[in-house]
Amino acid sequence: MSKTLIRGAKVLGGEPQDVLIDGSVIEAVGRGLSAEGAEVVEAGGKVLLPGLVDLHTHLREPGREDSETVLTGTRAAASGGYTNVFAMANTFPVADTAGVVEQVWRLGQESGYCDVQPIGAVTVGLEGAKLAELGAMHESAAGVTVFSDDGKCVHDAVIMRRALEYVKAFGGVVAQHAQEPRLTEGAQMNEGIVSAELGLGGWPAVAEESIIARDVLLAEHVGSRVHICHLSTAGSVEIVRWAKSRGIDVTAEVTPHHLLLTDELVRSYNPVYKVNPPLRTERDVLALREALADGTIDIVATDHAPHPHEDKDCEWAAAAMGMVGLETALSVVQETMVDTGLLDWAGVADRMSFKPAKIGQAAGHGRPVSAGEPANLTLVDTAYRGRVDPAGFASRSRNTPYEGRELPGRVTHTWLRGKATLVDGKLT
Known part of the structure; x- marks a missing residue:
């Protein structure tokens, strides 16, 4: 050896x-x-840190290999210090059956750069109408424990309750993309002063906060686990803080870009800043940093969302939402949390390795740096210190908001x- x-x-x-x-x-x-x-x-x-764990990655395969593949995505992950990533279910076909999640899992094994744990869809086709094969995905070779319709919200309260009840039987978790669809029709950016001045459709904070409030109450009622994806507002922080004070089994994540960037950047009309949930205000950014520091927000997750050039190099309204993040995440966390004195490196290990591994039940990851x-x-x-050059990325896509920064x-x-x-x- x-x-x-x-x-x-x-x-x-x-x-x-x-x-x-x-x-x-x-x-x-x-x-x-x-x-x-x-x-x-x-x-x-x-x-030296334990290998990083990302609970929220879009690897796009199967179906959108022009954006990313499991191989290129795991190469990007290794470049960013990750040894384990959880692959979201919004592929084509959707990862809503044992067959598809096993395909993604096997592709991860073949890549050799990073362990890949598929996330199963909550509902068939991400359509929000009928529960997917949660039990079959859990019992498959992939051993799925995290389920999410990320990209879409499980907006039906009855469906969400049933999902929470179902995963409770085997200790799984539902990861919610908190977005009330009726409040975000036509939304292009954060609703506020900047959206009003630019004349762009607003994505109000309450669209996120109302779903989080509902879901923590459902989790309390059922006695199950709920995880909040890419939390982005100061109000959401307060709801999660309240829920934890009641003993509700809720965890939450924040993305690196929501820790650093604000909606003021949208004034450039550069679609690289178009993301869901949208970039929020400086007040929100500061609240998110404080919440990550005090443990209200449990983890950092990248929401790595690769897109081909043509899906981003277009007018704002037509552009796809999302940013790549695996290769820059640790640098952004150092800038926003370590260099500001809000976290030390042990705290970074906790938020980017130990806790995400625990939430996702990633065996062998998020372990102490110790013998055995x-x-x-x-x-x-x-x-x-250096400037970000996406030309050197391992990811197949280049839609980073940090180019030249x-x-x-x-x-x-x-x-x-x-x-x-x-x-x-x-x-x-």
Whole structure:
């Protein structure tokens, strides 16, 4: 079995230590470690984290391979420090049967860059009318535990209640895209001063907040787990905080772009800033950062949403919604949370590895950096600063809102069960 010695790494941002990997597991963590014949990686004070886990990724395959494939998406994930991603169900065909989720799962196994856990659709065809084969997807080889119609909201309260009741039987979770469709017809951006000035249809905060309020009450009534996707408003934060104070089993995620960008950017009419839920106000951004810091928001999830050039390089109204995010997520979190003093690197590991792995039941991921644990790791040069150049992305798509923007941090190495998938910033 091959051995790798990572020398002088700041484990979770602490004092420099050595980490010895033997095959697929961590053999030892300490100072002054040595191993004959081991490949040595000189960390030089870089931060070593457990491999990142993304609970919200769009890999597009099957059906939209012009945007992304499981292979290109997992290469992008490895470039960003991820060792496990959860693939959303809005593919073509929709991942609403055991057959489709198994296909995605097997493609992930074949890629070798990152573990892929499919998310099953809540309703057949994402149409919101009839429950999909939740039990069959859970019992399949993919072992689905997370279900979501992301891209669409499970807006029917009866259907949502039934889904919560169904997944409770095997400890699953429903991940809700909180968007009341009747309040967002024709919406193009956040409803507010900027939308009024630009004459664009507004996406009101209450469209998100009303669904979250309903669903946490349903989860309390049923005694089940609900997860809120890409929470984006200050009001949503307060609802989740209230629900947690009542002991309701709710978790929530925030995207990197909602931690950094605001609706003021839409004044450029550049469709790269068109996303669902939309970019909100500075007040919302600050509330989201504080909520992530105090634990009201549990995790960071990318909502990596790749689109081909023609779907974004067009007029605003016709452009697709979404941004790629796997390769820039950690840098944005460093900029918004670490460099501002809101989180330390142990906190980043908690929000981007430990907790998402726990919510999604990702076996072998989100584990401590200690002896006997799987060697799923990422090494980050936190002193680095550079401008984002999408031409160097591993993702098939380039729809990043950060092109030309200077961001801190750079993932230099990623290991999946001891196998290097990224070395010195280059995919193996």
